[in-house]
Amino acid sequence: MPDEKNYWTQQRPDGKWESKREGADRASKVTDTQAEAWKHSKHRAADTKGEALLKGRDGKIRERNTYGKDPYPPKG
Template sequence: MGKNQHVVKTGSGWSVKGAGNQKATKTTSTQKQAIQVAREIAKNQKSEVVIHGRDGKIRDKDSYGNDPNPPRDKKY
C-alpha cells in the first residue's frame, strides 16, 4: 500500500502531497483539479485520498486500497 495523498490549500492554489512529504507532488489552481490528481495517484498506489478544507481540517476521505470490510459509501 502506498502513501495516503493529502489535498491541501497552499498559497494561491491547492496541492497534492504524499503523507509525510514536505514537497507537493502537484499544485493546481482549484481543489477539484487537485482531488482528481490525488485520486489517480491513490488508485495506482492503492491508498487513500484525504481532502482538507481551506481551514486545514479534514473534510473528506476516499479509500482506493484493498479493504476486506469496506464501509458502505453513502456519497455515490
C-alpha cells in the same frame, strides 16, 4: 509514521492547491483549483492502493476515498 500510499489535497498559503504524498516535503502537483488537485490525489492514491484525503480551508478532512483493501470495513 506516515503512510506513503496516501495523498493529501490542501490549500497552500499562497492560495493555490496542492496534492502531496503523506510524509513528503514537496507537493506532487500544485494547481489553481481544488478540483484539479483533488483529481490528481485520487488518481495517485488509486495507483498505490492508498487513501486520498481532502482538507478544507478550515483544516478539517472534508472527504476521503480509500482504494484497495479498506483496513476497517463497515459491517452489514
